[in-house]
Amino acid sequence: MVGYVGSRVLQAIWVLWAAFTISFLVLYALPSDPVSMAADGAGLGTPVDKAAVAQMQARYGLDKPLWEQYLTALGNALTGDLGRSINTGQPVTEAIGDAVPPTVGLAALALLLAVIGGTILAFAATYTQRPWLRNTLSAAPPLGVSVPTFWTGLLLLQLFSFRLHWFPAFGGTGLRGTLLPALTLALPIGAVLAQVLAAGLEQTWRQPFTDVALAKGASRWWVQRRHIARLASVPAFTIAGVLVGTMLAGSVVVESVFARAGVGRLTQTSVLNQDIPVVQGVVLLSALIFVGVNLAVDLLYPLLDPRITGTRRTRSARTRVDSTASGVTSVATTSTDAAKAARDA
Amino acid sequence: MIRSRHRLAAAVGALAAVATVVGCGSDSGGSGGQAGPPQPGGTLRYGLSQAPTCSDPAQAASNQTIYVARQIVDSLTDQDPETGAITPWLAKSWQVSPDAKVFTFELADGVTFSDGTALTADSVRDTFDATVKLGGAKAALAVSYLTNYVGTTAVDKLTARVEFSQPNAQFLQATSTPQLGILAQSTNAEPAEARCAGDNIGSGPFTYTSWKQDSSATLAKRVGYTWGSAVFGHQGEAYLDKIEFTVVPESGVRTGSLASGQLDAISDALPQDAPQIEATGGRVLSTSNPGTPFGFQLNVTRGPLRDQAVRQALLPALDRKQLVDTVLGPQFKYATGSLASATPAYLDQSARLAYDPAKAEAALDQAGWLPGADGIRTKNGERLSFSVTFSQVFAGNQAILELTQQQLRQIGVDLKLDLVSGPESTAKMNTKDYDSFYGNSTRADGDILRTSFALTGRNLSARGPIPALDEALDKQLATNDPAARAELLATVQKLVLDNGLYLPTIELSQAIGVAGHTQDVKFEASARLQFFDTWLSGH
Numbered sequence: 001m002v003g004y005v006g007s008r009v010l011q012a013i014w015v016l017w018a019a020f021t022i023s024f025l026v027l028y029a030l031p032s033d034p035v036s037m038a039a040d041g042a043g044l045g046t047p048v049d050k051a052a053v054a055q056m057q058a059r060y061g062l063d064k065p066l067w068e069q070y071l072t073a074l075g076n077a078l079t080g081d082l083g084r085s086i087n088t089g090q091p092v093t094e095a096i097g098d099a100v101p102p103t104v105g106l107a108a109l110a111l112l113l114a115v116i117g118g119t120i121l122a123f124a125a126t127y128t129q130r131p132w133l134r135n136t137l138s139a140a141p142p143l144g145v146s147v148p149t150f151w152t153g154l155l156l157l158q159l160f161s162f163r164l165h166w167f168p169a170f171g172g173t174g175l176r177g178t179l180l181p182a183l184t185l186a187l188p189i190g191a192v193l194a195q196v197l198a199a200g201l202e203q204t205w206r207q208p209f210t211d212v213a214l215a216k217g218a219s220r221w222w223v224q225r226r227h228i229a230r231l232a233s234v235p236a237f238t239i240a241g242v243l244v245g246t247m248l249a250g251s252v253v254v255e256s257v258f259a260r261a262g263v264g265r266l267t268q269t270s271v272l273n274q275d276i277p278v279v280q281g282v283v284l285l286s287a288l289i290f291v292g293v294n295l296a297v298d299l300l301y302p303l304l305d306p307r308i309t310g311t312r313r314t315r316s317a318r319t320r321v322d323s324t325a326s327g328v329t330s331v332a333t334t335s336t337d338a339a340k341a342a343r344d345a
Numbered sequence: 346m347i348r349s350r351h352r353l354a355a356a357v358g359a360l361a362a363v364a365t366v367v368g369c370g371s372d373s374g375g376s377g378g379q380a381g382p383p384q385p386g387g388t389l390r391y392g393l394s395q396a397p398t399c400s401d402p403a404q405a406a407s408n409q410t411i412y413v414a415r416q417i418v419d420s421l422t423d424q425d426p427e428t429g430a431i432t433p434w435l436a437k438s439w440q441v442s443p444d445a446k447v448f449t450f451e452l453a454d455g456v457t458f459s460d461g462t463a464l465t466a467d468s469v470r471d472t473f474d475a476t477v478k479l480g481g482a483k484a485a486l487a488v489s490y491l492t493n494y495v496g497t498t499a500v501d502k503l504t505a506r507v508e509f510s511q512p513n514a515q516f517l518q519a520t521s522t523p524q525l526g527i528l529a530q531s532t533n534a535e536p537a538e539a540r541c542a543g544d545n546i547g548s549g550p551f552t553y554t555s556w557k558q559d560s561s562a563t564l565a566k567r568v569g570y571t572w573g574s575a576v577f578g579h580q581g582e583a584y585l586d587k588i589e590f591t592v593v594p595e596s597g598v599r600t601g602s603l604a605s606g607q608l609d610a611i612s613d614a615l616p617q618d619a620p621q622i623e624a625t626g627g628r629v630l631s632t633s634n635p636g637t638p639f640g641f642q643l644n645v646t647r648g649p650l651r652d653q654a655v656r657q658a659l660l661p662a663l664d665r666k667q668l669v670d671t672v673l674g675p676q677f678k679y680a681t682g683s684l685a686s687a688t689p690a691y692l693d694q695s696a697r698l699a700y701d702p703a704k705a706e707a708a709l710d711q712a713g714w715l716p717g718a719d720g721i722r723t724k725n726g727e728r729l730s731f732s733v734t735f736s737q738v739f740a741g742n743q744a745i746l747e748l749t750q751q752q753l754r755q756i757g758v759d760l761k762l763d764l765v766s767g768p769e770s771t772a773k774m775n776t777k778d779y780d781s782f783y784g785n786s787t788r789a790d791g792d793i794l795r796t797s798f799a800l801t802g803r804n805l806s807a808r809g810p811i812p813a814l815d816e817a818l819d820k821q822l823a824t825n826d827p828a829a830r831a832e833l834l835a836t837v838q839k840l841v842l843d844n845g846l847y848l849p850t851i852e853l854s855q856a857i858g859v860a861g862h863t864q865d866v867k868f869e870a871s872a873r874l875q876f877f878d879t880w881l882s883g884h
Binding site for chain 1: 392396398399480481482483537538539541542557558559560561591592593594595597598601602604605606607766767768
């Protein structure tokens with residue numbers, strides 16, 4: 001287990017370093033110079049003062065050779081210093097620190113709504129035996145994924161904020177201010193979840209043990225709840241990383257539409273202004289989140305499904321036996337579940 | 346838009362007469378007369394279209410930043426939006442030396458900053474010294490106004506003498522801008538970055554109470570404020586208790602929030618939003634920006650644009666009225682000169698810019714550019730084709746340029762659109778890597794022509810010396826007499842078109858959406874907002 005965790009942590013560190021280096025190279029290879037841009041004061045027609053630009057480049061260390069800038073930036077990053085925003089002068093860590101809590105609140109509520117909505121939808125679609133209802137419900141996830149987040153947000157605002165005055169249209173905080181943006185963000189995520197979960201449920205329903213359980217007199221609902229849901233949730237859990245990505249991308253749009261402060265807005269404005277230190281900070285943050293989520297998923301898998309570490313571990317025969325006992329192969333799972341179903345029923 | 350922005354009280358009248366400032370604003374904040382007398386109190390909730398970049402007036406460049414920062418700082422002088430005249434504010438009076446190098450200001454007595462310290466001649470010196478120290482990279486506008494600054498002397502407690510090594514006639518108007526607003530020592534002593542965090546101390550009618558970068562800013566009324574500018578509509582304290590600025594980037598959300606009563610006023614109301622705003626009793630206030638209108642700065646060193654005859658022929662080739670009518674709507678004006686009509690010293694060159702495709706074609710024929718097989722003119726195998734580099738700083742740019750492209754096509758000119766991002770646009774501007782560059786600049790002084798066209802200025806046309814133009818540009822900077830200065834600026838405006846340096850299209854307008862109960866939101870001379878007279882009815 002220690003080796004497994006160690007290799008995953010090393011891999012995470014490697015990914016972070018790669019994200020830092022690649023973003024550094026890409027950002028510094030861009031055609032324009034962020035300092036002249038900032039010095040231009042938004043293109044107001046004044047000639048850029050060369051001495052002032054040189055002074056500011058010196059302040060940001062942009063006059064040094066690229067390798068030196070890289071090493072300095074890497075060294076600083078390791079000590080938690082990501083530099084200052086070229087546009088606002090705010091320390092990058094502070095700008096990001098201010099932006100993270102509202103986005104986390106938004107994302108957490110969105111994830112909650114998505115999990116609830118996605119689960120209900122997937123359950124309903126696979127549980128019902130009416131073909132027309134099943135078809136309608138199955139068509140919902142692709143629709144949810146394909147509707148532009150931007151449009152959903154405006155539509156919700158139009159109805160619930162501008163017309164009904166139930167929720168604030170912009171800058172909202174607390175549950176009331178976060179509900180509409182979270183709902184907007186939850187839609188595509190919930191749709192993806194529903195799709196994956198429904199596929200998993202569908203597949204599990206076709207396993208023979210369900211017939212055994214049903215034959216024993218268990219109700220469909222009972223079987224779905226007690227056996228199928230747990231098995232089908234594994235693939236849904238696997239896509240957590242993808243969902244985090246969708247959420248970060250979605251926050252750029254949602255936070256702009258709902259005028260919320262957050263990581264998405266920070267990303268958008270700093271990319272527009274080519275505020276390299278902030279952009280790089282955001283890239284690092286995203287990498288950190290991805291790595292963190294994937295690491296967490298990797299470390300949690302064994303708890304959900306012991307087969308996953310079981311296949312990696314070769315040293316201890318005993319643990320292998322242990323995991324076999326809890327069902328290393330699909331057949332084993334099915335049979336234990338079937339046995340359980342038979343017993344419970 | 347993102348960008349943007351004279352002398353003895355006795356000379357003010359003369360300037361006003363010459364300056365021909367065309368009516369600033371078709372509907373600048375009129376209360377309609379039915380609202381009754383102004384009621385003090387209440388909070389104005391304002392929706393900004395972009396995040397202010399910094400709370401420091403000296404470092405403010407974008408309109409949205411200025412809308413906020415302007416309210417906390419007073420300037421030495423003010424500029425009358427109707428006449429363009431420079432009027433007293435913190436300075437009761439001033440003298441300018443005949444060579445326009447020395448400016449002496451007599452400050453009003455009893456003015457204090459919001460931290461309780463008194464305004465003195467030292468404050469003026471410290472403010473200008475600190476501004477120069479901020480540097481052009483942080484305070485581009487302010488530093489450009491202080492070019493050749495030697496220093497400020499406190500002659501006595503309330504007399505400040507500002508000296509320049511070269512004539513600097515534009516400086517007087519510059520003292521009316523927020524960028525040169527007078528700040529307290531506690532702000533002047535801070536480094537550039539710290540001055541962006543929302544604790545700047547000025548003597549203005551409002552003070553900062555909170556600043557959340559990229560999200561919001563709140564201002565509170567300065568109690569005991571009695572030194573308002575003569576341009577203000579009333580004296581004493583501001584009417585509003587508070588102003589809450591919130592950044593609402595999406596225009597549909599700004600409009601919806603205004604119409605549903607969640608905001609009292611918003612920036613950048615789009616033409617298509619006007620019906621929704623008006624349907625709920627609101628209005629869209631608009632005013633034309635002074636400065637240079639939108640237009641093409643033609644790079645005289647590249648392609649067919651090297652030929653002055655071609656550059657000249659383009660002037661009558663554009664149907665500017667159609668550009669405005671088709672793309673922008675009634676609150677916009679088409680360009681009628683190399684300066685926008687709201688700029689003091691503006692010269693009406695509409696005859697020269699009148700739409701006359703036959704004249705354009707004849708000129709091109711005569712210069713040897715004859716239509717080829719595909720309708721595009723050629724000369725010695727070179728096609729009459731050039732590109733225009735632009736960015737989406739103004740939402741209408743793309744549509745305007747597409748229509749321009751069609752209009753030019755009709756006389757056999759091939760225009761290629763080169764849309765670039767903001768950063769790329771700056772990079773290209775700095776290296777002059779384009780055939781023509783599309784943009785505008787806002788400033789309520791004709792000196793913007795020097796900034797844009799002088800050899801030492803931006804010079805996006807990449808021109809070499811043109812003695813008559815260079816001389817007029819220098820001389821206007823050394824001329825205090827408004828009439829004489831306007832004459833020199835008129836020469837500049839003519840020479841800019843004569844040499845085909847600029848192909849003007851439309852004038853930029855500000856469009857501010859206000860709710861029915863929001864009264865007297867006013868534009869100052871540079872088309873930026875002033876909330877001192879603003880009040881809310883029935884709150």
